[in-house]
Amino acid sequence: MIAAWSVEDVRAAEARAMEPLPDGELMDRAARGLAKVVTARLDDIEEPRVVALVGSGGNGGDALFAMARVARSDSDADVAAVLVSDRGAHKKALVAAREAGVAIVDLARSGADEAHDEALEKACALVAEADVLIDGITGIGGSPGWSGSSAQRCRALIDAVDDEAYVIAVDLPSGADPAGVVLDSEGVWADETVTFGVAKPVHLLGTSARCGVLTLVDIGLDMTTMPVAERLDHDDVAQLWPLPASDDDKYSRGVLGVVAGGENYTGAAVLTVTSAVCAGAGMVRYIGPPTPTALVRSAVPEAVCGIGRVQAWVVGPGLDADAESDPDADGEDVAQVTAATEALDSGLPCVVDAGGLDLLDGPRPRAGARTLLTPHAGELARLLTRLEEREVSLDDVRADPVGHARRAATLVHATVLLKGSTTYVVPPEITGMPVRAVAEAPAWLATAGAGDVLAGVAGVLLAAGLDPYDAGTLAATVHGLAGHDVNPGGPVRALDVAFATPAWSPG
Numbered sequence: 001m002i003a004a005w006s007v008e009d010v011r012a013a014e015a016r017a018m019e020p021l022p023d024g025e026l027m028d029r030a031a032r033g034l035a036k037v038v039t040a041r042l043d044d045i046e047e048p049r050v051v052a053l054v055g056s057g058g059n060g061g062d063a064l065f066a067m068a069r070v071a072r073s074d075s076d077a078d079v080a081a082v083l084v085s086d087r088g089a090h091k092k093a094l095v096a097a098r099e100a101g102v103a104i105v106d107l108a109r110s111g112a113d114e115a116h117d118e119a120l121e122k123a124c125a126l127v128a129e130a131d132v133l134i135d136g137i138t139g140i141g142g143s144p145g146w147s148g149s150s151a152q153r154c155r156a157l158i159d160a161v162d163d164e165a166y167v168i169a170v171d172l173p174s175g176a177d178p179a180g181v182v183l184d185s186e187g188v189w190a191d192e193t194v195t196f197g198v199a200k201p202v203h204l205l206g207t208s209a210r211c212g213v214l215t216l217v218d219i220g221l222d223m224t225t226m227p228v229a230e231r232l233d234h235d236d237v238a239q240l241w242p243l244p245a246s247d248d249d250k251y252s253r254g255v256l257g258v259v260a261g262g263e264n265y266t267g268a269a270v271l272t273v274t275s276a277v278c279a280g281a282g283m284v285r286y287i288g289p290p291t292p293t294a295l296v297r298s299a300v301p302e303a304v305c306g307i308g309r310v311q312a313w314v315v316g317p318g319l320d321a322d323a324e325s326d327p328d329a330d331g332e333d334v335a336q337v338t339a340a341t342e343a344l345d346s347g348l349p350c351v352v353d354a355g356g357l358d359l360l361d362g363p364r365p366r367a368g369a370r371t372l373l374t375p376h377a378g379e380l381a382r383l384l385t386r387l388e389e390r391e392v393s394l395d396d397v398r399a400d401p402v403g404h405a406r407r408a409a410t411l412v413h414a415t416v417l418l419k420g421s422t423t424y425v426v427p428p429e430i431t432g433m434p435v436r437a438v439a440e441a442p443a444w445l446a447t448a449g450a451g452d453v454l455a456g457v458a459g460v461l462l463a464a465g466l467d468p469y470d471a472g473t474l475a476a477t478v479h480g481l482a483g484h485d486v487n488p489g490g491p492v493r494a495l496d497v498a499f500a501t502p503a504w505s506p507g
């Protein structure tokens with residue numbers, strides 16, 4: 001598990017760690033770790049040119065101390081540092097860099113505009129030549145985007161970076177929101193981010209794509225609070241995935257009931273049931289009108305059609321929730337919605353997806369029933385608009401996905417799995433548990449039917465006894481990994497994702 005702590009908690013942990021240590025020791029540890037990573041990346045480059053962009057705070061200090069080490073290393077690198085702030089740079093770090101032979105370009109505005117513009121142009125030319133660009137402008141002290149007197153300079157310098165250059169962000173990509181909330185701020189996109197002590201939310205939440213590969217340098221922080229965000233790794237998948245024991249039978253392993261896919265969206269029935277069978281359900285029971293039932297019977301012979309005992313439900317993929325109130329609706333469609341409502345009224349664990357979300361008007365009637373909602377952003381906006389009786393738009397949800405998922409989790413007493421390029425699994429606030437973020441999936445997974453497949457996997461995990469929080473995170477992680485497997489770098493078909501799931505269930 002990779003865990004991330006809030007900026008406040010990281011600062012408190014740094015202060016605790018620094019107390020018994022000599023002045024500067026913590027930053028020295030950070031710079032040593034950073035320099036080691038940078039020199040390792042120079043290995044394959046002949047006479048590498050390294051340029052660091054340096055801000056006025058601790059982040060720039062890390063970068064300068066590290067550049068001093070790189071300049072003294074036997075890497076034969078040509079090392080330069082561009083000071084971007086009018087406030088200069090960390091004093092001791094600047095002395096160390098100068099003494100080690102790092103070429104310093106100071107862009108602080110000290111005279112005429114023309115002189116400044118000329119200096120910026122020269123700095124941009126230097127940056128354009130860099131094989132490796134070190135981004136030490138801002139770290140956890142930064143606010144999203146560029147601001148202040150250095151904004152225009154930062155913009156020009158980052159624009160000048162060559163597409164082929166390897167960009168290493170110090171602690172986090174400058175301009176990215178350290179809290180990972182503001183998603184579209186301008187700034188650096190890194191190939192690699194070297195962070196210190198522990199990960200921060202920026203590395204795991206929706207901003208994670210701009211961090212590139214995350215490398216953690218231990219500087220001896222001791223965290224005493226709960227993380228605010230988490231991400232599963234492959235070991236967690238192996239550990240959490242429920243395995244059958246020798247004395248298990250199909251019922252003890254978990255029977256999943258699927259209420260999905262009416263006469264209109266027959267594919268949702270086939271996809272959800274197929275995915276549940278592939279994810280290793282003890283048994284899958286399908287409940288729906290005649291056409292999808294016939295399709296399920298022929299496509300997934302392992303499934304059993306009709307009502308019977310189950311351990312958990314998937315309610316909603318492709319479900320026409322309006323059938324009950326539509327006088328023209330087919331009787332079989334109405335019966336399916338009745339079955340969906342009965343599942344929601346039961347105390348059994350339930351994945352509620354798509355049309356099933358329209359049947360919710362608050363917490364499920366049986367207190368404590370385990371519930372996982374799996375909306376995409378549009379469905380979450382619609383659900384909140386109804387439950388809160390005020391307009392919540394798609395853009396609102398996109399601007400603060402975790403906050404909106406949290407609101408729905410609190411209103412429905414459920415864990416909310418909000419689907420997207422980063423999928424968030426958000427438990428109700430009262431649990432105090434971290435948000436789980438999953439960003440395994442290729443963008444090709446944004447294809448019709450992929451959500452039905454995800455619902456099937458999550459349902460199987462609920463039926464096997466996992467709680468919605470683990471079931472949701474594990475399902476989204478495996479779904480994304482399977483999405484990569486079926487066609488790395490190319491189009492993905494939802495049904496193929498279902499067929500690829502078994503490869504990720506260990507054992």
Ligand SMILES: NC(=O)C1=CN([C@@H]2O[C@H](COP(=O)(O)OP(=O)(O)OC[C@H]3O[C@@H](n4cnc5c(N)ncnc54)[C@H](O)[C@@H]3O)[C@@H](O)[C@H]2O)[C@@H](O)CC1
Pocket residue numbers: 014018026027028030031055056057058059060062085087137138139140141142143144145146147148150151170171172175196219
């Ligand atoms: N405290 C310590 O001993 C340690 C600090 N560390 C480093 O120090 C960093 C934190 O240092 P600071 O608290 O000095 O903060 P930063 O260095 O992250 O940033 C502060 C500076 O950036 C400017 N700034 C903020 N937002 C900006 C924006 N949007 N556009 C342009 N300029 C902006 C501020 O005005 C300020 O001058 C960490 O991220 C890490 O890199 C590490 O060395 C670990 C140990």
Ligand SMILES: Nc1ncnc2c1ncn2[C@@H]1O[C@H](COP(=O)(O)OP(=O)(O)O)[C@@H](O)[C@H]1O
Pocket residue numbers: 354376419420421422423441442443444445446447448449450451452453454479
């Ligand atoms: N840009 C993206 N990158 C990666 N995965 C994505 C992206 N956009 C959507 N997804 C994933 O694709 C799936 C789409 O689900 P959903 O919208 O419910 O589709 P459907 O209802 O057609 O099955 C979800 O698992 C979601 O997380």
Ligand SMILES: [K+]
Pocket residue numbers: 059135136137138139169170171172173174
């Ligand atoms: K940085």
